[in-house]
Amino acid sequence: MASLVRSWIPLLILQSFLVAVAFGSKEAEQFSEALLLKPLPDRKVLAHFHFENRAPPSNSHGRHHHLFPKAISQLVQKFRVKEMELSFTQGRWNHEHWGGFDPLSSMNAKPVGVELWAVFDVPQSQVDTSWKNLTHALSGLFCASINFLESSTSYAAPTWGFGTNSDKLRYGSLPREAVCTENLTPWLKLLPCRDKDGISALMNRPSVYRGFYHSQRLHLSTVESGQEGLGSGIVLEQTLTVVLQPETTSVETNMQPSWSLSSLFGRKVVGSCVLAKSSNVYLQLEGRLGHESKNVDTEIEAHKLWKNADFDLSLKPDRVLRESSGLLFIFDIDKSSDSEPFDLGLNWKLPSKWSCQQAPLQASRFLMGSGNERGAIAILLKATESQEKLPGRELTDGRCTIKANIFQIFPWYIKVYYHTLQIFVDQQQKTDSEVLKKINVSPSTDKVSSGMLEMMLELPCEVKSAAISIEYDKGFLHIDEYPPDANQGFDIPSALISFPSHHASLDFQEELSKSPLLSSFKEKSLVRSYTEVLLVPLTTPDFSMPYNVITITCTIFALYFGSLLNVLRRRIGEEERFLKSQAGKKTGGVKQLLLRLTAKIRGRPIEAPSSESPAAESSFLSTKLIFKIILIAGAAAAWQYFSTDK
């Protein structure tokens, strides 16, 4: 029975695929998968999985989709998301060794934890509501605490510092979110073949999470169809970027490690996903290697590209593309099968060294000061070696300048004094007007909203380093606002440094194939880098004290109120008279004795007790008593009446 079902499944899938093809001749939903492998200069290997799913704008299918995940399309329809990006990252992108000026790094180097931004297509007043709903939906969809981004203290509305100019953009990040396989599984569920077939079958969880860096990203954008009546199409881009360390047996330290897919992932690719329009594997070799061979004219030359003195590939590439800084080998995995699995390997023969292209300025951020009362945040921008070679320098007033945008969110308990902003260029303090071209500040409100700082610096090209420092006071929180591990500290989300005049793109000299991965690389993308997450320890109150504090403080108030009232009320002469009359009334033996004693001490004669008749006294007392009883009874009756009335 089981075998019967198993044999049916591919048939069904094939059928649905055929149906899809038959229905939408041109407007079919498309899915494509790709894997980019790239050896990194520091003896690591980068694997970048790229899946693209396109749902064209059409009404012919109604709300039904063949390949496109329904959950995502519902999300887009319900919350009217125009563009959205969600990323789960663990580890830090090493800008120095892994590159900072190529599309791969500018799109996939993400801050630690969860980052979410979305642009909505709703009226301005509803953006926040949509954002809140979206965070909850995503939280359920991806088994992550994205719903914490709902509160207004954790997200911001960047105006221009983020790179996307829209007033309906919301941005939030959760630096402390732990990313693991429970986030990957729902992400894989969105793929038509899940991780059962095709390239995604390589995602062996232990090998993915063993890496130095992994970032899973989900980017979706809606494509407006010009025609009326048609809905909008959705492009869903899912990428997983992993940096792995191949196991190596060689003792030579300067030798690049050899690897193969099976050694990296412990798995091999057996055939492509049936539903994918294209499924390719790319191998990118950067730097010196590419420049060595200038012309790829003959077959021998081409052969030399993948089997030469430096290295050899275990499989013959289907095509070889040259780009500005290296070579790109393209493999088609359609040909592989169970008997002949696709297991690409790279074998280095000679030690080789190259470097990655870096962003013009390398950003790092740190805290200054000690103690739990105040401090300062500093962002340091250091010029990289490759800075001078980069395009995108601008000449303003005859000066060569580099523009850098800094976008930073401050949680409300970091109370930033914006007037203390100081900018140092090459260790010399500059006034705002010299280097600060634009600044936009939205200060944080306690327990209501987070603060945001966007600024555009215009630095001279020959700058060696630039530093920005800003002072802050640490907030003091209510005990309920501390997380369970209060003494660990609080995270300040990464700052985003982007270079608006620099754009990264891969420039292929040959005419481009229709691969979505390559076309996304060819598009110009903004060069951006995220800084470290900062951990700020905040002072904690004593969590075991609430009852003590309440009682002690209330005692102080009682002391104040009681003693002051006592002083005001006391009239010494009257008190004496009252005491005497009291003593006279009650002629108990001991009291009489005491009275005599006090009288003796004071040296005054005992006064005679007041001569009121006992009968009058008792009658007075009884009327008083009756009055009291009546009053209480009345109050009780009134209480009863009002309480039962409800």
Added chain:
Amino acid sequence: MAEEQNKKPCRFWIWASASVVFRLILISFPGNLNLSSRPEVSTPLTSIRRLAEGYWLKQASMSPYAGSMYHGSPLLLSVLGPLTVQRIKGQPSHLLCSLVFVIADILSAMLLRGIGQKLQMAYGLNARLLGFLKSSRDKVILPCGDIAALVYLWNPFTIVSCVGLSTSPIETLAVILALFGAVTRRVPLAAFGFVMATHLSLYPATLAIPMIILLGYGLDAPPIKLFLQTRSVENEKSSTSTVTKQAKSKQTTHLPFLWKTVMHFLFWVLLWSLYVLVLCALSLNKYGGVEEMFKRTYGFILSIEDLSPNIGVFWYFFAEVFDFFRNFFLIVFHVNVLFMLLPLAIRLKHRPCFLAFVYLAISSILKSYPSVGDSALYLSLCALFVNELVDMKFSFFLFCGYLGISLLSPVMHNLWIWRGTGNANFYFGNAIGYACFQIVFVVESVSAMLNHDRALRRSSSNHGEVNS
């Protein structure tokens, strides 16, 4: 005799100018000796750093109240704001602001001296009227004006809050101006001081009661009953004091209440507050107007949003209290300030200046963001009543208490915040101790004043008996 009288003011001026010089030396130190960051000196309401931030935001065409930084008056912002950015080369930053605070301190001291001289005159007059002071040699009347002014100028609390760049010297000046106006019967001045003080820090609003009594009944005097008693015994001729004039004109048990002056005062209060509100509205024209100002200043004071430590007891209480009870306790604590107003006013209605002192001391205990500047104010006002409070109990104990607290407070704060070896309870314990000492101080001074009146009555009745 005349020589002695010439000498005394001379000595006063020497000491006063010495204190000013001392201040000038202190403010010329760079970094203000880190006093401006002390939680005892600058509260969220009075910190000049927050004022500078508010000014920066305003210059960047944002509301100065955007964010939770500035909670002071917009008028103060437009006066002090430009001074925070002005830098003189080679001089420590904020030097100009410090100079403003020094001037405010000097003015406050001079006004205090004026108040004290009036009070001293009234005291002497009353004493002579009641017949305790047959001759000036009999009992020496201390020059309470000079004493109060010197106590104000040399009080470490005042010096610290002046040098430590908090705006409390200005608030103090407004309060003292109001009292001075009321004592010297300059009604518009009194109204101006009252409105400004209330506008700057809300709590001086309670001063309305003593000021109305002061304007209605005149200066501090022993209870009116005493005069009537003495008058029946002896008919002594004199003088120019309002109290005696009124008492003389009508031989009733009630002192006439000068409704006209009080109405005049209320009218001026109305006028000045309108003026202040219009100015605020103009300066906050684009940023939400007066409503926003009330929300961000008075609202901030009343709702105790900022839980950063200070020498009061509220911050820790509201950091720890369960959210469910927060509003309840807010109401209870604020009502506590108001609760004692009426009993005190009834009991001390013949001593309006002393009443004002008690109100200020109480509000400094129960303030949401107290600082040592508030203590400086009531301590120097207390010095105005040296003649009456001679027999105050526990004064040495209290002195030691204040000294101990002011030495321990930085230590505890350092242990908790900077070293991390102590915890919040250390500093809170200190704050509790401070509150207790203040309470004992208030209670004892009230008690001493009541006892003083009691002693007067007793001696006057003895006096009467002897005479008859």
